[in-house]
Amino acid sequence: MTMNDRTRTIALGLVVVIGMTCAALLVRRLDTLRPPADPNAIDEGLYVNGKMARRLSLGFNGLAADWYWMRSLQYVGRKIMNSEDMEIDRLSDLNLKLLAPLLDTATELDPQFQEPYQYAAVVLPAIDVNEAIRITKKGIEANPNAWRLYHHLGYIYWRQRNYQAASDMYGRGAQIEGAREWMHAMKAKMAADGGSRETAREIYTRLYEQATEEIIKETAHNRLLQLDSLDQRDSLRKLFAAYQARTGKCPNSWKEIEPVLRALRVAVDASGAPLDPSGAPYVLRAGVCEVDLDPNSKIPKK
Amino acid sequence: MESTAAITQSTTRTESRRGKLWRIAAIARNAFREAVRDRVLYNLVLFVLLLTGASVFIGELSGGQERKVIVDLGLSAMLLFGVFIAIFVGVGLVYKEIERRTIYAVFSKPVGRGEFLVGKYLGLCLTLLVNVLVMGVGVSLALLYVSRGWDPLIPTIWPAVLLIYMELMLLTATALLFSSFSSPALSALLTFMVFIIGHFSADLKNLADSLGSSGARWLFTGLYYLLPNLANYSFITPAAHGRPPALEFIFGTALYAFVYIAVILAAATLVFGRRNFK
Numbered sequence: 001m002t003m004n005d006r007t008r009t010i011a012l013g014l015v016v017v018i019g020m021t022c023a024a025l026l027v028r029r030l031d032t033l034r035p036p037a038d039p040n041a042i043d044e045g046l047y048v049n050g051k052m053a054r055r056l057s058l059g060f061n062g063l064a065a066d067w068y069w070m071r072s073l074q075y076v077g078r079k080i081m082n083s084e085d086m087e088i089d090r091l092s093d094l095n096l097k098l099l100a101p102l103l104d105t106a107t108e109l110d111p112q113f114q115e116p117y118q119y120a121a122v123v124l125p126a127i128d129v130n131e132a133i134r135i136t137k138k139g140i141e142a143n144p145n146a147w148r149l150y151h152h153l154g155y156i157y158w159r160q161r162n163y164q165a166a167s168d169m170y171g172r173g174a175q176i177e178g179a180r181e182w183m184h185a186m187k188a189k190m191a192a193d194g195g196s197r198e199t200a201r202e203i204y205t206r207l208y209e210q211a212t213e214e215i216i217k218e219t220a221h222n223r224l225l226q227l228d229s230l231d232q233r234d235s236l237r238k239l240f241a242a243y244q245a246r247t248g249k250c251p252n253s254w255k256e257i258e259p260v261l262r263a264l265r266v267a268v269d270a271s272g273a274p275l276d277p278s279g280a281p282y283v284l285r286a287g288v289c290e291v292d293l294d295p296n297s298k299i300p301k302k
Numbered sequence: 303m304e305s306t307a308a309i310t311q312s313t314t315r316t317e318s319r320r321g322k323l324w325r326i327a328a329i330a331r332n333a334f335r336e337a338v339r340d341r342v343l344y345n346l347v348l349f350v351l352l353l354t355g356a357s358v359f360i361g362e363l364s365g366g367q368e369r370k371v372i373v374d375l376g377l378s379a380m381l382l383f384g385v386f387i388a389i390f391v392g393v394g395l396v397y398k399e400i401e402r403r404t405i406y407a408v409f410s411k412p413v414g415r416g417e418f419l420v421g422k423y424l425g426l427c428l429t430l431l432v433n434v435l436v437m438g439v440g441v442s443l444a445l446l447y448v449s450r451g452w453d454p455l456i457p458t459i460w461p462a463v464l465l466i467y468m469e470l471m472l473l474t475a476t477a478l479l480f481s482s483f484s485s486p487a488l489s490a491l492l493t494f495m496v497f498i499i500g501h502f503s504a505d506l507k508n509l510a511d512s513l514g515s516s517g518a519r520w521l522f523t524g525l526y527y528l529l530p531n532l533a534n535y536s537f538i539t540p541a542a543h544g545r546p547p548a549l550e551f552i553f554g555t556a557l558y559a560f561v562y563i564a565v566i567l568a569a570a571t572l573v574f575g576r577r578n579f580k
Contacts, residue, residue: 058501059381059532062374062539070363070371112543115367212366 046101050108057109065110072102072119076215091126100124100131107135111142114149115213121152122207122216125159132156147179148210154186155203163194182206201227222300225277229299233291236274236282240289250289325413326421333395333425342391342429345383346436352379357444368448373455373542376441377462381538383437384430384470385497391429392477393489395422396574405579416571423478423567430470438463455544461552462541468559469535473497475566476530482574499525500532530562 048056057064079094103124106116117139124132136153143149150173157166167190174183182202189199201224208220243257244250251257258272266274273281280297284290293299337343356375360368396419399405408418438460445453476496480489499506503526510522534555537547547555 055502055505058498059536059538060378061536062370062542063378065539066364066367066371066374069365069367073363073365110539112539112545113370115365119365214365 044098046098046105048105049101050105053105054109061109065106065113065116068102068106068109069113069116072099072106072116073213073215075099075102076123091123094127096127100128100135104131104135104138107139107142111139114139114143114146117149118152118211118216119213121156122211122219125156129156129160145176145178147173147176147183149173150176151183151186151206151210154190155207158190158194158199158203161195163190166194167191180206197227197230222298225298226300228277229293232274232276233282236291237289240291244289250287251284252286254284322414322417326417326424329408329413329418329421330424330428333422334428337391337426337429340391342387343433343436345387346433346440349379349383349437350440353440353444357447369445369453369455370542372444372448373441373459374538376437376444377459377466377538377541380434380437380441380463381466381469384434384466385473385494387430387433388426388470388473389477389490389493389497391426392474393481393486393493395426395478396481397486397489400579409579415575416567419478419482419571419574420567423475426474427471430474431467434463434467434470455542458544458546459541461546462537464552465535465537465547465555468555469532472500472530472532472535472559472562472566475563475570479566479570479573482570482577496530497532500530501536503529503531503533531558534558 053064053068054061075098076091076094076096079096083094100120103116103120107113107120117136120132120135120139124135133153133156136149136156139146139149140153150169154166154169154173157163157169167187170183170187170190173179174187186199186202186206189196189202193199204220204223204227208217208224211217211220239257239260240250243260254261254268254272254274258268261268261272261274268274269281271281273284275281276293276297276299278298280294280299283292283294285292293301353372353376356372357368360371360375364371396405399408405418409415441459442456445456445459473493473496477489477493480492484492506522506526506529510519510526513519513522540547
């Protein structure tokens with residue numbers, strides 16, 4: 001390589017590096033000049049429905065289903081991130097109108113893909129329970145031997161307080177080869193005592209164990225914490241009743257019953273207030289023997 | 303005396319057949335070397351980058367479905383890259399030889415036009431085989447990485463890889479057929495259309511069943527049987543769920559591919575044999 005060649009190579013290399021840097025800087029500048037994106041663009045309807053998408057996928061339907069699945073997760077995730085102080089159990093406030101079509105398209109493209117069905121069963125009822133039922137039923141039709149789908153549909157019915165339908169679903173799922181033993185127990189529990197806290201604990205524990213997606217795990221975890229908190233509040237009310245029986249009045253501050261709480265090994269903060277399962281102090285309604293969750297508590301209120 | 307003549311004739315025929323196979327193998331070897339020299343296998347670098355990126359980052363985006371996504375992505379990329387190679391290299395196999403006038407040198411030797419076509423075809427099939435095998439190993443390694451050890455999906459992807467390879471063989475033959483009588487651009491377009499229609503074959507049949515006019519029904523039924531049914535080679539999605547095709551199905555599709563390729567190559571030889579290079 002002659003001197004001239006070397007100089008030319010270095011010069012061209014420099015043009016490439018400097019040119020790319022300038023282009024990147026220009027893009028950054030243009031980003032600031034561009035008008036802000038339409039906030040409603042995220043909710044723009046899907047142009048292609050599930051059946052059409054399947055036709056157009058040319059054998060790449062699995063990959064297209066993955067894309068729609070990831071888009072569903074991004075859609076919910078972005079909505080949660082954009083809203084301040086969003087509780088994961090109050091998804092109905094997020095206007096997730098695209099979630100059902102996204103999950104429907106994902107399952108249309110790949111009917112054996114189980115995760116979107118689970119997502120539809122757990123997350124979608126807060127937005128559109130009929131769509132959640134329709135998509136889960138579609139999953140059962142496409143995968144009659146997938147016992148988990150019966151568990152998901154049973155869960156939706158249970159949330160609707162339709163315990164008989166939930167029991168039937170658990171019963172049908174339990175008969176499938178490979179179904180877990182607890183499906184039988186759930187069938188009986190739903191029929192006998194569907195509205196009990198014990199049943200709720202069982203269902204959320206199973207949901208937590210089966211979930212692979214973070215939002216579903218978190219929902220189940222929060223519901224389990226809520227059940228623990230409900231138990232704790234019942235115990236606290238019993239303590240108030242005992243205190244009232246002894247002194248003739250309800251406690252006006254936590255300090256008054258703090259020794260009892262400490263004796264029972266209940267976790268308390270510096271003011272003597274007992275802590276809920278998320279670590280926030282309970283709020284005492286002075287003089288009425290009632291206890292509430294702290295407004296900042298992570299425990300679902302409803 | 304008669305038996306000596308028969309033996310001599312049979313020996314000559316065997317030698318001639320051996321010579322034919324030898325010539326086809328030589329052309330195939332050459333076509334493979336040419337593809338390697340043309341850096342066709344460089345697409346593997348892109349494939350490796352794609353899979354590595356997917357293995358590392360897809361876990362965060364897919365909600366715990368990284369194994370399924372890796373299989374879907376890996377096998378889809380294998381099919382897509384393979385289709386591009388089959389089409390764009392396939393249509394140039396014959397055309398380049400004519401353009402460079404090297405075809406005269408080939409045909410000045412005792413090489414038949416059919417042997418030339420089959421040799422070229424097998425050479426590209428060999429290139430695609432190497433491509434598909436390396437990609438299959440890549441997907442398996444990516445699965446080993448995300449599962450932190452053995453993954454039960456690994457053995458189930460290989461039948462799907464085999465079906466993808468058969469589909470690519472069919473497409474290569476189609477590209478060769480079109481390139482034997484038309485320009486590379488038109489051949490590429492026509493082959494790509496065959497790829498698309500081949501995946502719509504079920505719709506062709508449904509269309510035929512739902513049409514009232516018997517003429518149209520015959521037309522679409524005819525097209526359904528005439529065009530290659532590539533939908534039978536789409537086993538990527540079931541593979542991602544750990545469901546390999548039945549052995550009987552694989553044999554059936556292999557037989558279909560063999561018969562169809564034989565038909566296309568015969569047609570290509572017929573057309574190419576009548577072509578005048580003067």
